[in-house]
Amino acid sequence: MPMRKTITGTGGMLLLQTLKDAGVEYLFTNPGSAETGLFAAIAEDGDNRLVVGKHEGLVAAMADGYHRVSGKVGVVIAHVMGGSYQLAGQLFNAQVAGSSLLVIAGDWASELQDYRGLAPFPGLSQAESMRPITKEARCAYQVHTNPKAISVATIRALREATTPPTGPVYLSISAELLHTEGLEATIGEDARYEIERPGPARPKTIEAIAKRLGEATCPVLMFGDDVWRTGAAAEAVALAEALEAPVFASRQIFPNFPTRHPLFCGNYPVPKDFIKITGLEPDLIFLVGCQGVHGSVNEPATMQIGPNPLLMGRHYPLDLAAQCELKDTLAGITQALGRLHGDKASAWARQRGKVRAFAANLIEREEKLAREHEHDIPVHPAVLEAQLAAVLPRNTVMVHESSTARLTLLPFGHGGMTWTRSGGGSLGFGVGAAIGAKIAAGRERPVILHLGDGALGYSASGFWSMARYNTAILTIVSNNESYQIVRHNWAREMPDAKMIREGKYPGLWLSAPPVDYVALARSQGVDGEAVTTVKDLEPALRRGMDKITRENRPYLIEVAVAREGIGADSTWYQDWQL
Secondary structure, three states, rough: OOOOOOOOEEEEEEEEHHHHOOOOOOOEOOOOOHHHHHHHHHHHHHHEEEEEOOOHHHHHHHHHHHHHHOOOOOOEEEEOOHHHHOOOOHHHEEEEEEHOEEEEEEEOOOOOOOOOOOOOOOOOHHHHHHHHOHHHHHHHHEEEOOHHHHHHHHHHHHHHEEEEEEOOOEEEEEEHHHHOOOOOEEEEOOOOOOOOOOOOOOHHHHEEEEEEEHHOOOEEEEOHHHHHHHHOOOHHHHHHHHHHHOEEEEOOOOOOOOOOOEEEEEEEEOOOHHHHHHHHOEEEEEEEOOOOOOOOOOOOOOOEEOOOOOOOOOOOOOOEEOOOOOHHHHHHHHHHHHHHHOOOHHHHHHOOOHHHHHHHHHHHHHHHHHHHHOOOOOEOOHHHHHHHHHHHOOOEEEEEEOOOOOOOOOOOOOOEEEEEOOOOOOOHHEEEEEEEEHHHOOOOOEEEEEHHHHHHHOOOOOHHHHHOOOOEEEEEEEOOEEEEHHHHHHHHOOOOHHHHHHHOOOEEEEOOOOOOHHHHHHHHEEEEEEEEEEHHHHHHHHHHHHHHHHHOEEEEEEEEEOOOOOOOOOOOOOOOOO
């Protein structure tokens, strides 16, 4: 029989008990006055662990990083409208990434008072105002007067967050209801507030996919984030190896296919060099668990499968598509290939033999770059990349927030390191996400935060949280004193502009005055050191690993890195002062 139970107390107690019944252990928060009833319940109960951040965006990133590593819902306790709006950038990242977050905030809405500080302006509602940055831009709910709705809406929100297409859900609850005494609600269900996901594709669909893959001259495979989320990475590798097919990636937030696998060919679209080196013209693309594709799809035939149909075929035609589970479906396709095309399997390896040569060339080119710059001052990004590949253990979790850091040599994915990035590109993700990831990973598994100086400026207050909770993270700051990715984008968009010709990029030089990131971290309780030469880099990295593993303390290494690309020598800025 299902374990229904009636709970009584303040609205805050009803909410807390519902979250506990759903297995929520951590609450990520920047406390506010409208949530008095909830925090009073937390103080009285004492079971849930609060993780406090000094900015709502930082808190949302913590919950997101926790979710990505643990697979559990990240729960944020936010504040009314003024505080909730501070979540926007990181909630946008979570929306794009499809992260299962539940954001709960008190609500000061009143029928008697048009406007109260931090509450929505007259004519707006708090939940509706947050709707655009929730799952599918629709999952925002409000509880105003009915206490039974506290548990009902919370359960609904947990289901929404975890059911494909996954994403963040926002729930506002009347501040008055949260601290009202003597309320009653019912909780408890054997389904644990989750809905079973779709099963494997139908046998005839699996056969059809295998038939098309086997008949293609050069099928291209792309494995998206649902491959990682659903634990189907080993099956993805098996399929690629059965076909001897090239694998490309597109704006992924997880390493869905091993980045050092000899069939991994870099980022989509397929470059012209691939055709030149291999002699193969891709004629089919198979998208597996992808949240769509960044840019156009160029192959003449397209197939797509995954649990989330939301972004399938939005701007490209589909020749076969299925909403389905991935792990067993991929295994079934690999088996069907053997049945349908057993006589061709050995020929694929011969016909596509140069795919591995193309992939190996990507690695060799990066290794050569690192050797060419091994004595440069400041440190070349390829040298930092090579040193990280040599020092970091395979069980590392890396949280990454740098659009220009080099990663080719690092072994991410199945059999290697875990890796994640923001997804939406809204800066301020890294520090909070690393804290959440470390809480999920536990003491024994190392967590590395690799980010640029531009990104760190958005979330540096998170070092305080890192120190308070002793989340032993090694933070590596690649400091090139500029917004390099913006400079690259400007040069691509307007190559003949005066600012490009003269090397004058407004607003992109960040070193006047310079920031001492070691001192910034140390002022909040995190020790560290600065590295300016290659000879000091490896010893510093090894010291950092000792700090976070043997000593179990967070540590920061600021690495002065060279700028790359057009305009790299520019230090110009508008030099004016009051």
